[in-house]
C-alpha cells in the first residue's frame with residue numbers, strides 16, 4: 001500500500017510539515033474535502049503532542065508520522081518513543097461546567113488536551129500506550145480516490161517498510 | 169540540526185510530496201525565493217530518478233529523502249538502494265548538436281537525464297554511486313533564516329537519526 | 337499562513353485582530369502579545385478571529401491563559417468568530433461555555449465588561 | 450496543480466494548450482494526448498505552455514517523444530513559452546536547439562511547417 005513516512009526532529013515547525021503532508025496525501029487518497037479539516041487538525045494535534053513529549057524526554061529522537069493510502073481508507077499513525085511517563089489520559093470531554101474545560105489547559109503549552117481534541121474529532125481512533133511510547137492511529141474513509149492519470153497505482157506493489165509501532 | 173526524513177513507496181505521486189516538503193522546508197530554512205525553483209526541480213528530478221530505479225528493481229523498498237536545515241545551508245539528500253545496475257552517468261550536457269540532446273531521452277520515461285538536469289542546476293552537488301545504490305546530496309545556501317516566533321530552535325538539540333547513505 | 341497580529345483601542349476594550357494560523361509554531365507570538373497588553377493595563381480584550389485560518393489546542397491554551405490573566409484583574413476576554421471550522425475546536429473542548437463568543441467586533445466592544 | 454489539456458485546430462496546426470504541472474505524475478496524460486493526435490493524423494502540433502507551472506525531465510521526455518513521432522510523418526512540434534523558469538530546463542538540457550520555441554501561439558501557427 002502506498003505509504004509515506006515522515007521522521008522529524010521534535011520542533012514545532014515540523015508539526016506544520018506533518019499537517020501539510022497529511023492533508024496533501026489525504027486529498028490524493030480521496031478523503032472528502034470536509035474531512036480534510038479534521039485530518040489537518042487531528043494529525044497536527046497528535047504531532048504536537050509527540051513533539052512535546054520528545055522535546056521533554058528524548059529531543060534527539062525523531063517523531064514518526066506514517067501515512068497510508070489503503071484504497072478505501074486513509075490511515076495516519078503518529079508514533080512517539082518518549083516512554084510512558086506522564087502519559088496523558090483520554091479526558092472525558094468537558095460538559096456543562098466551566099472549570100473542567102479550563103483545567104484541560106496548563107498556563108503554558110497545552111498538556112493532555114491534544115488527545116481530547118483528537119478523541120472529539122476522529123471516529124476511527126486507536127491510542128496505544130506502551131512502555132516505549134504512544135502510537136495514535138487515525139483512519140478516515142476515502143471516497144473518491146484520485147488516481148494517477150495514466151499510471152496504474154497497482155503496477156508498483158509498495159508495502160509498509162517494516163517499521164512497527166512501539167509494542168509493550 | 170533540524171532534520172526531516174521522508175520515506176515513500178516508489179510511486180510518481182510521492183515525487184510531488186517530496187517536492188512539496190523540500191520547498192516548504194527550504195523556504196523556512198531561509199533559501200532565497202529564486203533558488204526555491206531550483207530546489208523544487210532538483211529534488212523532484214532526484215526523487216523521480218530514485219522512484220524509477222526502485223520501481224524497476226526493488227518496488228517494495230522505500231525511497232529516502234532527507235532534508236536538513238543546517239543554519240546557513242539547506243541540504244537535500246535523495247537516497248536509493250536500487251543497486252549499481254544500470255547506473256546512469258553524469259552526462260556531458262549537450263552542446264550545439266541536435267542529436268545528443270535527443271539521445272538523452274528514451275521514448276518513454278526519461279533515463280539518465282535527471283542527473284544531467286541536476287548537474288546543470290545545482291552548484292553544490294555530490295553524487296555517490298555505490299553497490300547499494302545512489303546518494304544524491306544537494307546543498308543550497310540559506311540566507312535569511314525564518315526562525316520560529318518566540319520558540320528558540322536551539323532549545324531542542326535535534327540531530328540526524330543514525331541513518332547513513334549507502335556506503336561502498 | 338504565518339500569524340499576523342494588530343491591536344487597537346476601541347471604547348473601553350482593546351481589540352486584537354489575529355490572522356493566519358494559531359498553532360504550536362506561532363502560538364508563542366500570540367501569548368507574548370496578550371501578556372504585553374495585560375502588563376500595560378489592558379484588561380478588557382476582544383480577540384477578533386475572523387481572519388484566523390487554523391487554530392489548534394496550543395492556540396486554545398494561549399487564549400485560556402489570556403482569560404486567566406485578565407480575570408486576575410477582573411477583566412474580560414471576548415472572542416469574535418463566526419467561522420464554523422474554527423468554532424469546532426471550541427465546541428469539542430467545551431470552551432464555548434467559557435469564552436463569550438460574538439458575531440462581530442462591534443458586538444463584542446459594546447458588551448458590558 | 451494537476452495537468453489541464455485542451456486542443457483545437459488553427460490553420461494547418463493543432464494547438465494543445467497545457468496548464469498546471471507536467472511532471473513524472475502527470476506526463477503520461479500528456480503523452481497519451483499527443484499519441485492520440487498523431488494517430489488521428491495531426492502531424493503539426495503547437496504546444497502552448499504559457500500556463501504550465503512546472504516542467505520536469507519526464508515532461509521534457511514526453512515532448513521529445515512527441516517530436517520524434519511527428520517527424521516520422523514529416524510533421525512539426527512547436528512550443529510556445531516565454532516563462533523563464535520553464536525555459537531554464539530546456540536550456541540546461543540543450544533542447545532549446547531542438548524545439549522551435551515561439552513567443553505566441555499566433556507566431557507558432559504562422560510558422561512554415
Ligand SMILES: Nc1ncnc2c1ncn2[C@@H]1O[C@H](COP(=O)(O)OP(=O)(O)O)[C@@H](O)[C@H]1O
Nearest residue numbers: 016017019020021023040191192193337357390
Ligand atoms: N509552505 C508550507 N510550509 C509548511 N506548512 C505548510 C505550508 N503550506 C501549508 N502548510 C501547512 O499545511 C497545512 C495544509 O495547508 P494547505 O495545503 O495550504 O491547505 P489547503 O490546501 O487546504 O489550503 C496547513 O495547516 C499549513 O499549516
Ligand SMILES: Nc1ncnc2c1ncn2[C@@H]1O[C@H](COP(=O)(O)OP(=O)(O)O)[C@@H](O)[C@H]1O
Nearest residue numbers: 024025184185187188189191192208450470503
Ligand atoms: N497538495 C499538494 N500535494 C502534493 N504536492 C503538492 C501539493 N501542493 C503543491 N505540491 C507540490 O509541491 C511543489 C511546491 O508547491 P507549492 O508549495 O504550491 O509551491 P509554492 O509555495 O512555491 O507555490 C509543487 O511542485 C507541487 O507539485
